Amino acid sequence: MxxxxxxxxxxxxxxxxxxxxxxxxxxxxxxxxxxxxxxxxxxxxxxxxxxxxxxxxxxxxxxxxxxxxxxxxxxLSQNGTLNKVQEAWIAEDVPQCGYCQSGQILSATALLSRTPHPDNSDIDAAMAGNICRCGTYVRIRRAIHRAASDKA
Amino acid sequence: MKNTTQTLSRRQILVAGATLSGGMALGLFIPGTARAAAPELEPRYWAEDAPDPREVNAWVVIEPDDSVTLRCPMAEMGQGTGSGLAMLLAEELECRWDNVKVEFASVNRNIRENTLYGDMVAAGSRGIRTTWPYVQQAGASARARLVQAAASKWNVPAAQCEARESKVFHQPSGRSLRYGELVKDAAKIKLSTEPAIKAPEQFKLAGTRQPRLDSAIKSTGQALYGIDTREAGQLYASIMSCPVFGGKLVSVDDSAIQGRRGIKQVVKLDDAVAVVADNYWRANEALKKLKVTWDGGAAAKTDSAQFARDYRDALDGPMVTARNDGDAKSAIAKSAHVVEAVYETPLLAHATMEPCNATVHLQKDRLDVWMGSQSPLQNAKMAAQEAGLKPEQVYFHQLYLGGGFGRRTFGDELRHAVRVAKAGNITQPLQLLWSREQDMRADRYRPQSAIRLKGALSPDGKLEAIFIQSVCGSIQRSTGQKVANGLDPTSLEGIGPSVPYNKVPNWYTGQMLKNTHVPVAYWRSVGGSQNSFYLESFIDELAHAAGKDPLEFRRSLTDRVDSIAVLNKLAEISGWGKPMAAGRGRGISLVENHGAVGGQIAEVTVKPSGEVRVDRVFAATDAYHVVNPNLVDAQIEGGAVFGMSAMLFGEITIQNGAAAQGNFNDYRVARMTDAPEMVTALALTGGRDDKGKPKWGGVGECSTAPIAAAIANAIFAATGKRVRSLPFKNVKLTELSSL
Structure with missing residues (x-):
């Protein structure tokens, strides 16, 4: 067991x-x-x-x-409340096929918890391990900045 | 097994947001109210196979409370058609957009009811551009029935009644009825004539920027893909095909897996072996421990180096004429300024994020299938044949697709699942999942090809003639379709009839189809993925040889309104012509692909080491009419990254007859670190075709085709070095001579 x-x-x-x-x-x-x-x-x-x-x-x-x-x-979402990364993902309409997005969202959540205001190179470093074949990287980057800006 | 996932609808999420931030809920998502009003796609989205008593017609279900369910006949693989077709239906239905759900139309019903949902093929960027007539008609027809039902109730002419916002109004009397009150009567109405559908100029919802309907379920882990199927008593299979394509299984020694936990059986097929277990990991681990003997036949002695030589050699052989305007041959022979180049591109894997899989439950008189497919109707018919059943005995449950790109059209994974279930006499539901290695090594690849291009320039730098000799793998031949007159339109896309230029007086395209034992198939943008790289790189060579600006040179080759609109838009958004720092370059490319014109400008930085970074991409697109610019933008952004990935890194090589790459460690794809900034813009010229019908272009692929040449042309602008063989990772830029 x-x-x-x-x-x-x-x-x-x-x-x-x-x-x-x-x-x-x-x-x-x-x-x-x-x-x-x-x-x-x-x-x-x-x-x-x-x-x-x-x-x-x-x-x-x-x-x-x-x-x-x-x-x-x-x-990540508790009692019906999404975390701010998920909110930003929805606001930016990041997902296409969506298959990789669970992993992307968790990597981004971890990034923001240790670096609340990441720049693009922080994002590159933290997200390089998550492949998206639909090519949603542009919107992922935008969604992470949105989540970091508190306006998410 | 219970799925413990909590179900959150977009609306529930919004309600939760409101409690948190007190009245600021709408601002939580995007500015404006569009976000709050968005309908949704469900985590599990296949429709029931029996007609629903609440149907107005097979496409529209309305509940007594006016909530509407729309049926989408196209797979949702990220391209957004699940959202776009629903918008077109709602546009005609005149229903409220905030009370809509979307589900995938029943494949079984499509079989039983004379393909009322069409061919259901989500490929070739056809999601909107070939389905709009019947999808709009379905919505209009449902609306006309609702209007007629109200008119009959009031005993007034239908012409006095108007439908909007899920109600029918009778202005003269000020009366109205809700759709929910009319649906029962409406379903019984037989229309004497079908109503006319709207012209795009009459659209109110379609054409506006709307959120996609599946962002919430795909940001919470709730969307169900084929791989997520969990039926009671389900077993799992992992399979390995003969590594040499077309080879056979000789023998299997399974002594190493005797007594392993959870293993149910080893199933041998003619060309593959599978292990069935109670857990996928157990099945796959056991599969790796089998000692398998294969017979690859003569193909086992082949490799990529030989294929590349063969394709190049064939350029000197006979060609079949695909296009012949004027007399390109003599124009070239007479010209004092001829430019000539040979280009080549490799095999490419699709590498969808979700490896191919299918779950089947094979019973005596019924086959249930759960998978995500780009072509569920054809796949269901194929499965029926494999199972020895009639097509109408197949119940196909369409799930979300974790990427398609052309791979999920053939049903190879379903064929495996049915064959394993049948050969193994498996009576429980069986999920057959290709490991990543199987997915990459048993793919049907983008064809390999080589090309020779010649161009003749006049003394004042005008392009007088293009002469093209192409050697390319035939997708039609490889997939068992008929090849008419030795020509395959898919291999000609981007060099034959479908080019954005109409003012080159002499144009010859000849092609020799050349296949090997390696299966080839549709790969996002199909022929354009290689031919547009060739032609648009070569046009750039010609522009430089003529001493002309590459954008202006292209403008001189066409007076098509769509091509000119895209060039103008590109110039406007990109700052074309502004000087760039040393080591940086800007390259342009223009294509016609799957009914749309797409143009891109790439900006690159080339380091002294020869390493290239794509900094920014500008994309302009003319698809004439679009349903949802938000999702069109997403397709353009993603399509460019997909094409860039192939340009920089993509390559399947053959060793001893088999694919040498098996996973993302040796088949490199673009990552966040490679992703450029993207600026997208639409340059829609609208218009009608020669039959007077509104023009619609596809947007799923016209952004993949141009990017390779745009990058190569930018590298040339930065370095004076011409990349003529892909992928770029194999090019030693520092060793390449300048032109």
Missing amino acids: VTLTVNGQQHQIDVEPEMPLLWALRNEIGLTGTKYGCGIAQCGACTVLMDGHPVRSCMLAVSSVQGREITTIEG
């Missing part, structure tokens, strides 16, 4: 300790907002927050995240 704390809730799941967190979330816990894109930590679609830091859940064994606080996209 592995105990995971996801979005403030504890889950006891009976899986191999080496199962990546991604597949525990998607297949065992039923949270499908975290996406599979590459399986080798290259694309960022599977990004979740571990104690507030962005991590790639596709290469993170469940055994290594016991006792840590995991936040997925489903945990």
Whole structure:
């Protein structure tokens, strides 16, 4: 048995300790907002927050995240209130296909929590691990600035 | 398995926003009220397969409380058609836009009811430009029924009644009825003639900048993609195809996975092997441990270097004439100033963010399919054939697509899922998911091609003739379609008839279709992805050879209003002609692609090391009429980045008959660090075609086609060096000689 704390809730799941967190979330816990894109930590679609830091859940064994606080996209909005990054994403109509956006939003959330007013080079550095094939980068950049400006 | 996701609709989010910030809710999102009034797409959006008693017709459902459900016949893969077609329907229906939901029209019903939703093919930038007549008609027809129902109730002529804001009004008597009160009667009305549809000039909602309908569900993890299907008792499969395309499976040694947890079975197909398990990760890990023997046949000895030589050599061979205006051959022979160049481009993968997948539940007399497809009707028919069922026994549940770009038209992943379910006698729902490696190695790629271009300039720098010899993989041939007269229109796009110029007096385009064992298919902007790079780079070469400004040189080649409008808009927004610092350059490109004219100007910085950064891109587009400029902008921005990614990095190489790349570590794509600033503008010229119908262009691809040449031309402007072979990552700029 592995105990995971996801979005403030504890889950006891009976899986191999080496199962990546991604597949525990998607297949065992039923949270499908975290996406599979590459399986080798290259694309960022599977990004979740571990104690507030962005991590790639596709290469993170469940055994290594016991006792840590995991936040997925489903945990960002609480009691019907979106976080400011999500609000900015909607205001800028960032998503196209939308598949990578859970990961993008979590990476951006982590960026803003450590750098509340990032410049473009901060954004480049923090977001370089998240691929978007639809090419929404221009609007992602704009949405991060919006979220940082408090007008989101 | 329970999905614990909390469901937040856009409206609930707004309500929540209002509690937080006390009355400032509208300002939370975007200025104005449009955001608050936006309707929504649902996380799960396929329609029921049985007719709904609340339907006015198959496209429109109205509840007693006036809320409206509109049915969209096109997949939503990011291109925004799920929002755009709903706007067109609502435009004709005259319903309130703030009380609308959108769902995906039933594929099964389309099969049973004589394809009333059309072919449902979301490809070729056709979402709006080929569907508007029947989508508008569906909305107009529903509105006419509602009006007739009210007129009958009041016993007045329908002509005295007017529909607006989800109500029918009778001005002379001041009476009105809500749509919700009329829907039952309206559904029974048979119209003697179908009503006329609106001309774009009459639009009130369509043509205005509106938010997309799925931003909220896609910013909260709620939108459901094919991969998110979770049916009771569902099993998971991971599959590997023979690495050499067209090769066969010989044998599988599965001793290494005996006794592994969760493994249900190993399923062998002719050309692939799959592992079925209770969890995808278990299936995929086990698949990697199988010892598989393949027979790749003669193709296993091929590689990209040989293919590239073969394509270049074929340039000297026979060609089939695709276009022949005037006498280009003699014009070139007689000219004192001939420019000549050979260009080439590689195979490209689609690499959609969501790897291809399909979930199937195969029963004796029924097949359920859950997937995101660009061509669900054709895919459903194919699946029926694979399963030995009738098409109407297939129930296709269309989900959101995690990217399409042409890849999700063929249903290869669905074919795998049905075959594995059938061969393995699997009675539970089965989700077959391609690993990223399978997705990249079993892709159908953008064709490889090579081209030779010649141009003849007059002594005063006028372009007198273009002579093109092209060798290109045929998509039609590779996908089993008929190739008529040795020519494939998809391989000719951008060098044949579809070019933005009409004033080059002598023009020859010849083509030789040349395929290998590697499957090729539609890749966003299709022929334009390579041909527009060729032609627009070469036009730039000619402009410089003629000593002319590249934008003005292009202007001299055309008097088409659309091309001129785009050039004018580009000049206006880009500051074209202003001097740039050393090491920087500006390049222009103009294309016709999928019914629209797209122009771009790229600004680049070239470092002394030869490294290139695309700083800014200006894009102007004439699609004649558009439904939602906000989503058009998004398509232009994204399409340019998609094309830039291929120009800079994209390349599938073949080694021993198989794709050498398998994931994002060796198939590099554009990231945030590569993304330029984008300035987009519309240059809409409206107008009618020769049949008097309003002109509509596609916007999903006309921004992908121009970018490669715009960047290459900017590199030339900065360095005097001409990039003639892609991707740019293979070009050693410091070693390339200046022209």
